[in-house]
Amino acid sequence: MKILIHPDAARAAGAVADRIADLLAARPGAVLGLATGGTMEPVYAALIDRAGQGRFPAARFTSFNLDEYVGLGPDHPQSYHVYMRRHLFGPLGLPPGQAHLPRGDAPDLEAEAARYEAAIAAAGGIDLQLLGIGANGHIGFNEPSSSLVSRTRVKTLARKTVEDNRRFFGPGEPVPRHALTMGIGTVMDAAEVVLLATGAAKAQAVAAMVEGPLSASCPASILQMHAKATLVCDRAAAAALRMTEYYETVHPEGGAPQL
Ligand code: PGA
Secondary structure, eight states, rough: EEEESSSSSHHHHHHHHHHHHHHHHOOOOOEEEESSSSSGGGHHHHHHHHHHHHOTTTOOOEEEEEEHHHHHHHHTSSSSSHHHHIIHHHTTTTOOGGGEOOTTTSOOOOHHHHHHHHHHHHHOOOOOEEOOOOOOBBTTBBBBTTTTTTSSSEEEOOHHHHHGGGGOOOOOOOOOOEEOOOOOHHHHHEEEEEEESSSGGGGGHHHHHSSSBBBTBBBGGGGGGGGGEEEETTTTTTTTTTTTTHHHHGGGGSOOOOO
């Protein structure tokens, strides 16, 4: 795993945006796997900025999001459909047909999961999958104990995840307890995976992912088995790593290797 520790969260998010911008400059029609959550907002802002600078053609890529809450339609204000339109697709002018998310309001969620897997395959697979990490080590909504070879399906959210997500919902508004999420096997099929973690609340999950045992108890630890996985983090999220001196020797301030 490539481990890039940046001095602060803004630079970490900017580095992720740069990696995506470079990919889209080289291959404008690339297939991206996208994530939601607070961590990704500065990434998408930086990416819109890079598009504005003409670094890549803004509206040629195809994307597949990791997940959507069960029961929320694509116009529900807290849906990930709305999140993505607000934070990325709208500002970039991405044609709706190129932006895919699972439908959490589908009448048959199992059929929707199968349809989503087939759509990813039909697009030729994911070139770069962007990931956040939950404080409990989840990726997508694959909570601890998820099968490490799972495919898109419905998952019940852990209590901690529901509590972490509560801040995005109004006071008294129910927070969904289920999500339709790409599986861990789906994520692992991506040609490249970039996981961004910022802030002290992620430090234990990051340490378990990078230096802990490969275990379904920390779903993100499966990235130890991916041939092209990069962790991009800030110093706060890196604080519980034991081999920091080594990572910073290889990539000072998250930069290019010193050879
Ligand atoms: P966050 O979510 O970016 O809102 O912390 C990350 C995740 O749960 O994957």
